[in-house]
Structures are given as structure tokens and as C-alpha cells.
Amino acid sequence: MGRFGRGASPPGFMLQLLLVALSVAALTSTAQAAKAQLVPDFYKSSCPRAETLISSAVNSALNRQPGAAAGILRMFFHDCFVHGCDASVLIDAPGSERSHPANTGLHGYDVIDAAKAAVEKHCPGVVSCADILAVATQLSVKKLSGGRITYKVPLGRRDGRVSSQADVNGKLPRETASVADLKTMFAANGLSTEDMVVLSGAHSVGTTGCDRIQNRLTANPPDATLDTSYAAVLKKQCPPGAGTGGGHECHWEWECQEKANGRVNLDLATPNRLDEVYYKNLQANKGLLTSDQNLQADAETRPMVAANTAFRSFGPNFARAMVKMGNIIYLSGTEGEIRLSCSCFN
Incomplete structure (x- = not known):
């Protein structure tokens, strides 16, 4: 029996195999890297306008x-x-x-x-x-x-x-989500805890249904993380039974639906402006959703909330986080399709 045992290969042959394997891995890695690159001027030649x-x-x-x-x-x-x-x-x-x-x-x-x-x-x-x-x-x-x-x-x-x-199911944060739940959900999409806190700033605009906050308004004993004066305002906006419908003056179908379903602004101070006030609201126990207010209550995320109370920090942070989120997972090359209509498959 030879030195390497029956069926064994000499070191030179094994080295060649290793080099081939590394080359294949490098090519695969290169291909994956190429796929991962989105570029601002992607349509420069195919659709310049x-x-x-x-x-x-x-x-x-x-x-x-x-x-x-x-x-x-x-x-x-x-x-x-x-x-x-x-x-x-x-x-x-x-x-x-x-x-x-x-x-x-x-x-x-x-x-x-x-x-x-x-x-x-x-x-x-x-x-x-x-x-x-x-x-x-x-x-x-x-x-x-x-x-x-x-x-x-x-x-x-x-x-x-x-x-x-x-x-x-299980992919989108619930209004009662804990910080641990949020971290897990964002991490599954390649986003850090800091990304999560910054992107939560999107709740500086828009509305949510009264049914999403009833857990805070009817808690017994009262929710200690909800400012009492703010709670009083919310109870007037979302009385028991809010969301039963009714006639409302509106111009768009979605607007009519929101009014009929009983909606409340996510940000009480600047509801139509994407800004740093959202984080100041959290510090004052005036975050609307439990999942938002939890960011202030948690020892790890509380300093991140404070860091975004100045627009000079929040603005650039939000821009970077939006780009990062848009890159987390996507199809490219020959994957998927280019739909002719966005509401249906080809």
C-alpha cells in the first residue's frame, strides 16, 4: 500500500483541487457581488428619461x-x-x-x-x-x-x-411589539438596532386606526408610559366603538375609509412633517403606539432615541437607513420579471 493509503491522492493533486475550488468560489462570490449592486444610473441607456x-x-x-x-x-x-x-x-x-x-x-x-x-x-x-x-x-x-x-x-x-x-404573517411589526421583537424582525432583513430606531421615525407622519391603540387607552391600571394629558386627548378622538363608520366629507376613497374607520395621527405635534419631533414625543411619553414608546423605555434604544432628537442627526440617518432598507433583498438580472402593470403579474 502506498504512503497515502489505498485510493488516497498525492498532495499536489489535492492542492490542485483546492485551487479549483477556490477559483469557483471566487467566481461565485464575484457573481453574487455583481448581483448585489444597484446603481443610480441603471436606466441611463435603456430608458434615459x-x-x-x-x-x-x-x-x-x-x-x-x-x-x-x-x-x-x-x-x-x-x-x-x-x-x-x-x-x-x-x-x-x-x-x-x-x-x-x-x-x-x-x-x-x-x-x-x-x-x-x-x-x-x-x-x-x-x-x-x-x-x-x-x-x-x-x-x-x-x-x-x-x-x-x-x-x-x-x-x-x-x-x-x-x-x-x-x-x-410575522413579517411586519405589530403595534404592541417589544423592542426584542423589533430587533429580531429588522435583523432578519439585515438591519441593525440603530437602523430600526431611525426607520421607526417614519411614524412621524401618517395615521393609524383607533383599534390599534385601545389597549393603551383601556389598560387597567392605566398605561404608565402614556402621558395622562395625551391619553385624555386620545380618548376623545377614539371613544369606545370608534371605527363603526358613518358619513364623512372626503375627496379620495382611502381618505373616506380612514375617516370612517376612526383614525388618529401618529405624531400629535407635527403630523404632516417627517421630522425629529417623533423622538421628542417618545421622551415625553407621547408616543402613540406601544411599539414606539417601547423604544424610549428600553435601556439600549433610549440613547438612540435621544441621538435623533436633533434634525441634523435624524435627517442624514433616515436617508442612509432608507437606502440600506431598499438594498436588503431584491431581484436582478433575469430573476423575476418586469411587469407591464404593477397590480398584476405578466
């Missing part, structure tokens, strides 16, 4: 219905946290993500549809709904912050071919 067309359509729609901006911002979160940023939340079909109870309050779909129609006229089948949603979100953030928060959106996403109501 893409961002201009999207911006025109979105800004025009937001000027007509300013409240849709907060809806689009929330929509982007809900999309990226389920299957990644692949526009799967836009699919309008029975059993889709859009039909899940956690997504019933989303609005702004018509804004995305208008932008898609604009680019399809000039570049049919080229620009993805996922990228349109990402750009529309950036424009919404800019509008909501009064132009103070802006960032360049990396592009190159493709649209997903799966949208299931069941897949939403």
Missing part, C-alpha cells in the same frame, strides 16, 4: 393628494419586509399580500400606477414597478420633510412573481 417621468407623475399626484405620500412611505416598508423590495405588495388579487389585514390601510397605489403608465409610454417593459416604488418613496420622503431629506435611489430591481397573504 425614466426618473424624470416617474418624478413628474408622482409629484403631480402628490400635489393633488398630499396624504398619499405617507401611504407610499409605509407601502415601501411593507413591501421590503416581505420577500424583499420586489413590488409584491402591489399585486391586487385575492390572497395576495395586499389583501392581508396588515396592509388594508395602505394607500397610494394609484400614484404608482400613474408613474408606471408614464414610463410604459416611452419605454415599454423596461422599468420595474419595484424601482418605481423606490423612487416614489424617495420623492414622498422629500415632500414630507419639506425638502430636507433627500437621497439618490440605487436602481436595478426586478418585480417578484410571488405575492401571498400567508407570507405576510
Whole structure:
């Protein structure tokens, strides 16, 4: 029997195998790295006017219905946290993500549809709904912050071919989520605890249903983390039975739905402005949702709340976190598809 035993290979041969394996691994790593790169000028050759067309359509729609901006911002979160940023939340079909109870309050779909129609006229089948949603979100953030928060959106996403109501379960934070729950959920998407605290600042705008805060208003003994004067205001806005419907003057279907269902502003001080006041509210025990106020109560996240009470910190932090979230998981190359209509698969 030879030195290396029966069937054994000499060291030189094993080294060659190792080098081949390393080469394959390097090629695979390179391919994965290439896939992971979204670039701001992705449509420079295929659809040079893409961002201009999207911006025109979105800004025009937001000027007509300013409240849709907060809806689009929330929509982007809900999309990226389920299957990644692949526009799967836009699919309008029975059993889709859009039909899940956690997504019933989303609005702004018509804004995305208008932008898609604009680019399809000039570049049919080229620009993805996922990228349109990402750009529309950036424009919404800019509008909501009064132009103070802006960032360049990396592009190159493709649209997903799966949208299931069941897949939403456990992927989106509940209004009663603990900090531990939030950390786990954000970490599953490659986002840090600091990212979580910064992105929670999106609750500086928009509304939520009265049913989402009744646990705080009816707690016995009273919720010690809820300012008593604020609680009194909320009880007037959300009396028992709020959300039973009724006639309301409104201009858009989603607006009528919000008023009928009993809604309250997430930020009592500057409800229509994406800013640092959200964090000051938390420090004053005036965070609306339990999940928000928990950020102030937790020893690890409390200093992060304090760090974002100045806009000079919050603004840049929010911009960076939005770009990071938009990159967490996405389809590219030949994956997925480029939908002809954002609300249905090809």
C-alpha cells in the first residue's frame, strides 16, 4: 500500500483541487457581488428619461393628494419586509399580500400606477414597478420633510412573481411589539438596532386606526408610559366603538375609509412633517403606539432615541437607513420579471 493509503491522492493533486475550488468560489462570490449592486444610473441607456417621468407623475399626484405620500412611505416598508423590495405588495388579487389585514390601510397605489403608465409610454417593459416604488418613496420622503431629506435611489430591481397573504404573517411589526421583537424582525432583513430606531421615525407622519391603540387607552391600571394629558386627548378622538363608520366629507376613497374607520395621527405635534419631533414625543411619553414608546423605555434604544432628537442627526440617518432598507433583498438580472402593470403579474 502506498504512503497515502489505498485510493488516497498525492498532495499536489489535492492542492490542485483546492485551487479549483477556490477559483469557483471566487467566481461565485464575484457573481453574487455583481448581483448585489444597484446603481443610480441603471436606466441611463435603456430608458434615459425614466426618473424624470416617474418624478413628474408622482409629484403631480402628490400635489393633488398630499396624504398619499405617507401611504407610499409605509407601502415601501411593507413591501421590503416581505420577500424583499420586489413590488409584491402591489399585486391586487385575492390572497395576495395586499389583501392581508396588515396592509388594508395602505394607500397610494394609484400614484404608482400613474408613474408606471408614464414610463410604459416611452419605454415599454423596461422599468420595474419595484424601482418605481423606490423612487416614489424617495420623492414622498422629500415632500414630507419639506425638502430636507433627500437621497439618490440605487436602481436595478426586478418585480417578484410571488405575492401571498400567508407570507405576510410575522413579517411586519405589530403595534404592541417589544423592542426584542423589533430587533429580531429588522435583523432578519439585515438591519441593525440603530437602523430600526431611525426607520421607526417614519411614524412621524401618517395615521393609524383607533383599534390599534385601545389597549393603551383601556389598560387597567392605566398605561404608565402614556402621558395622562395625551391619553385624555386620545380618548376623545377614539371613544369606545370608534371605527363603526358613518358619513364623512372626503375627496379620495382611502381618505373616506380612514375617516370612517376612526383614525388618529401618529405624531400629535407635527403630523404632516417627517421630522425629529417623533423622538421628542417618545421622551415625553407621547408616543402613540406601544411599539414606539417601547423604544424610549428600553435601556439600549433610549440613547438612540435621544441621538435623533436633533434634525441634523435624524435627517442624514433616515436617508442612509432608507437606502440600506431598499438594498436588503431584491431581484436582478433575469430573476423575476418586469411587469407591464404593477397590480398584476405578466
